[in-house]
Amino acid sequence: MTYTFGLDTFGDRNSDTDGKPLSHAQTIRNVVEEGVFAEQAGVDFFGIGEHHTEYFPMPAGDVVLAAIAARTERIHLGSAVTVLSSDDPVRVFQRYSTLNAISGGRAEVILGRGSSIESFPLFGYDLADYEELFEEKATLFAELLKGGPVTWEGKTRAPLLNQDVVPHTESGPFPAWIGVGGNPQSVIRAARLGFSLALAIIGGPPARFAAHSQLFQRALEKFGRPPLPVLVHSPGHVAATDEQAKAEFWPRWRDIITLIAPERGFAIPTEESFDRETGPHGALYVGSPETIAQKIASTLRALGATRFDLKYGMPGLTHEQLMTNIELYGDQVIPRVRELLS
């Protein structure tokens, strides 16, 4: 079994060592450095999640990925996620097939919503139309990925008649995933349209998603498709010791989740809930390299998943803390997980 390991960021706004927030521009330049460093540290994938907020100033991740592509040779680069419902599938395809060209075939895309909702009012979409928008646009994106002229008609964008969409990819479709937060009907949709499955597990015991992973493979069979990989995306922070990782991460996690809880429906974090989530049966990967490696290995095993993407960083952490996280993840966590799973 081949396992791959990624790092994802939402462009979490950095602070300096005195706790003063850095500018959006400096945070974005730091993300470029982090992506380049991720390759040097031995990470397989670097993903950027679309967000439109003061604390996640990252609406155009593909531009940042292009900058990383120009300075790297091996690491795969993709969205995590692209909010497809409020974007145009043709433009998303064009941006990521351009990234694929620049990087020599290293582009990927994860389509979804995340728990991000800011893009809907920003681009004039109604959240109540979310389902219809996603269904139609994901269907069109699957057509675009095949290459060749596309004929498509729907309610959410202008029709396409035998339309050649450029740039063409050099060697077939690039990897494309649908991000799912636990809705089994979304799992079925990913299988029906032939996307790989990205499970975003941000709370509760990861093992409860084993049924979703089985559901995905069974649904692929039902739709007459070959098996496709499952990836797990979860937040966390790696430092030299468990104590240090928790001490760095906890106040940042508490502050940001408290801020966004009312609109995203998250519970306000308490020290008790943080302990539960960072424990062996929780969804936060916060700790020393050994703690994190054990936890990742057990999640991948339980879910039959072959890729793990750690969403590193949190608004208010420093660039230096993130670089240490990346170094430990690449140098220690990834080889140790491979060893545990071999």
Added chain:
Amino acid sequence: MQEPNRLAVLGAGHVGPVIARLAIKAGYPVAIATSGDPEDIALITELVIPGAQPRWAADAVADADIVVLAIPLHRFGGIDPALLNGKLVVDAMNYWPASDGVLKTFEDGGSSEIVARRLAGSTVVKALNHIGYHELEDRARPAAAPDRRAAGVAGDAPAAASTIAGLIDRIGYDPVRLESLRAGRVLQPGGPVFGVVLTLPEFERAVRKDARSLA
């Protein structure tokens, strides 16, 4: 004890399967339905809700004593109220504009009161809406467990609310009765117990404090 009440869970998204699994574990016969063909959710039922029966909504409701509405609120308008006539209906839905968009029908008043007005032939109880689907299963505990948490039950009809309080108890939470659907507004998004999982004393304190601040 009587034969356990038969449940029909409407909705196979985030919330429906979680409620269905908890009810099956507590010994209730459970049917699950969406707006479409049960064949479409056969695989989901087999793997994610083992023990439940996928059915057409009309059939599931006809045979049920309790119907749980676990669909997105903006789809509620698509349900024919006649389908639910004479039924005890648990409203597990939420009106949550920041997350799901603005719905004009629900802008004014408690969402379950508006649901109840539309389902005039049914008895509506508000429950199972305020603990996140990520947590609902994980935090359930048997009666008298020291770390058992509380869940609210609000209804205008005492007998119906009692039945649902029994359901809440059997699936793993201490039921807290609120005397009316209106009083159940404390369970809504933005209220003192929404999205937090509290023990019985914590829950009662939070609700009381909120009632006082409204008075």
